[in-house]
Amino acid sequence: xxxxxxxxxxxxxxxxxxxxxxxxxxxxxxxxxxxxxxxxxxxxxxxxxxxxxxxxxxxxxxxxxxxxxxxxxxxxxxxxxxxxxxxxxxxxxxxxxxxxxxxxxxxxxxxxxxxxxxxxxxxxxxxxxxxxxxxxxxxxxxxxxxxxxxxxxxxxxxxxxxxxxxxxxxxxxxxxxxxxxxxxxxxxxxxxxxxxxxxxxxxxxxxxxxxxxxxxxxxxxxxxxxxxxxxxxxxxxxxxxxxxxxxxxxxxxxxxxxxxxxxxxxxxx
DNA sequence: ATCGGGACCTGCTTGC
DNA sequence: TGCAAGCAGGTCCCGA
Numbered sequence: 001x002x003x004x005x006x007x008x009x010x011x012x013x014x015x016x017x018x019x020x021x022x023x024x025x026x027x028x029x030x031x032x033x034x035x036x037x038x039x040x041x042x043x044x045x046x047x048x049x050x051x052x053x054x055x056x057x058x059x060x061x062x063x064x065x066x067x068x069x070x071x072x073x074x075x076x077x078x079x080x081x082x083x084x085x086x087x088x089x090x091x092x093x094x095x096x097x098x099x100x101x102x103x104x105x106x107x108x109x110x111x112x113x114x115x116x117x118x119x120x121x122x123x124x125x126x127x128x129x130x131x132x133x134x135x136x137x138x139x140x141x142x143x144x145x146x147x148x149x150x151x152x153x154x155x156x157x158x159x160x161x162x163x164x165x166x167x168x169x170x171x172x173x174x175x176x177x178x179x180x181x182x183x184x185x186x187x188x189x190x191x192x193x194x195x196x197x198x199x200x201x202x203x204x205x206x207x208x209x210x211x212x213x214x215x216x217x218x219x220x221x222x223x224x225x226x227x228x229x230x231x232x233x234x235x236x237x238x239x240x241x242x243x244x245x246x247x248x249x250x251x252x253x254x255x256x257x258x259x260x261x262x263x264x265x266x267x268x269x
Numbered sequence: 270a271t272c273g274g275g276a277c278c279t280g281c282t283t284g285c
Numbered sequence: 286t287g288c289a290a291g292c293a294g295g296t297c298c299c300g301a
Contacts, residue, residue, distance in 0.1 A: 074295055108278045
């Protein structure tokens with residue numbers, strides 16, 4: 001469900017109700033996430049939220065001497081409650097302020113929730129991460145330099161968080177199509193010029209999706225998991241057998257690195 | 270160092 | 286209608 005645009009949309013959605021508010025309590029109903037949720041998250045209680053940031057697909061709810069580190073995994077979502085509501089299946093925990101409650105739901109339990117002391121970058125889950133795709137630190141030149149000598153498929157390469165963060169399965173397919181690069185081409189065999197086009201494509205597609213408020217999480221009432229209206233803008237993803245919008249060739253689906261990949265055999269080389 | 274594959278989960282859709 | 290297989294937007298960890 002959540003790629004970077006959805007995570008950023010979630011961040012923007014929970015920032016107003018949390019920023020400047022004191023965390024009164026954290027109620028863990030079901031600690032079984034990717035890693036068991038421990039009592040260490042209670043360190044945030046009694047503190048005021050000073051910022052709600054995003055790093056890669058993590059959301060960091062900052063308080064005094066640390067932050068709550070949140071990942072939505074494949075199926076995670078949060079909603080903001082302003083009145084009591086009985087928990088549903090897969091509602092794992094609540095973060096309560098006086099005014100509102102953040103409730104986290106994650107059926108597949110690939111998400112995570114943990115306490116992160118400062119400095120955040122030192123946390124094992126955050127250190128070693130590559131640049132943010134929408135930051136100055138990310139460029140075609142960066143991709144080019146990091147890819148020399150690599151034989152892995154370029155699609156896997158750009159989905160590797162140590163190279164660049166936030167490029168998930170959908171947008172990897174989309175960006176490669178926009179740049180005209182075949183997803184299974186060896187990363188080390190893509191020219192600097194084509195990496196420049198790829199970096200632009202990644203920034204363009206992620207930037208547009210963020211500006212549109214993501215897709216499935218536009219509201220926080222727990223929408224259902226299918227692609228929202230951004231799906232209409234997808235050029236190749238989930239379009240197997242349908243005509244390429246550039247040349248009419250039937251779009252191919254193939255598993256690369258255990259993930260479905262969609263591309264045009266004629267436009268992408 | 271790099272790579273591919275397996276692992277972790279539930280729920281929905283598809284096909285026999 | 287029922288049941289099993291296949292599929293899903295992430296990413297960590299392992300052995301080669």
